[in-house]
Amino acid sequence: MGDRTVKLTLHFVAALRDRLGRSEMVLESPEPLTDSEDVVAWIAARDPDAGAALAHQSVRLIRNNQIAPRPAPVADGDTLAFCPPFSGG
């Protein structure tokens, strides 16, 4: 009935930015994407290398500026950052 397009802003941080060759991507999908795993699968279908990097079990997620466990739910308009393990302090 309504528009089910899901539009997400994806960020790729640090080593993942280097690996994917970009820091940001806007994803618009006419099909429902309900969680981060759907997002990874969507990317993998178009770029297997990128998908493999994002699927790695060590990848951390930050959804709308909050660290999120994996899989993280996603909703239209979300910003989802894919990050390598943290190394601060």
Added chain:
Amino acid sequence: MDPILIRIHDTPLSPAQELAAVIGRDGGCGAIASFVGQVRQEDGLVALELEHYPGGTEAALREIAENARVHWSLKRVAIHHRVGRMEAGEPIVFIAAAAAHRRAAFEAVGYMIDVLKTQAPFWKRLHTADGSHWIETRPDDEAATSAWLTELQNKDA
């Protein structure tokens, strides 16, 4: 007045000033404990570069500070963290906690630095004469975070 101060700096930290800002502020506090992490000179290090995720990093640090504040009844918490390019000996992070008594202050600071190592969105890049590479988390850091999280869960249970 907000008892928690979180600040990301892209210019050199001044731990002495940041500590001075915490001392003497709260009459109910008998103890202030603090920690400074600095860039360690290791083989080949020319510079260390730290990246953060604007918005997400501050939120994560605030959550760590708030958890500490609640658990140890802290009167004041400060976390200052540097990003950008640094050389050996430069301070990377400054953490301070003010509490009524010293045990809470010491433990809170220990908790915050241990948890920050694996739960705060920062990424280190080591620059050498031959190039640069991203640094991975050390297994010791993961273990330290797990130990604190278990201890807090046990105490709060």
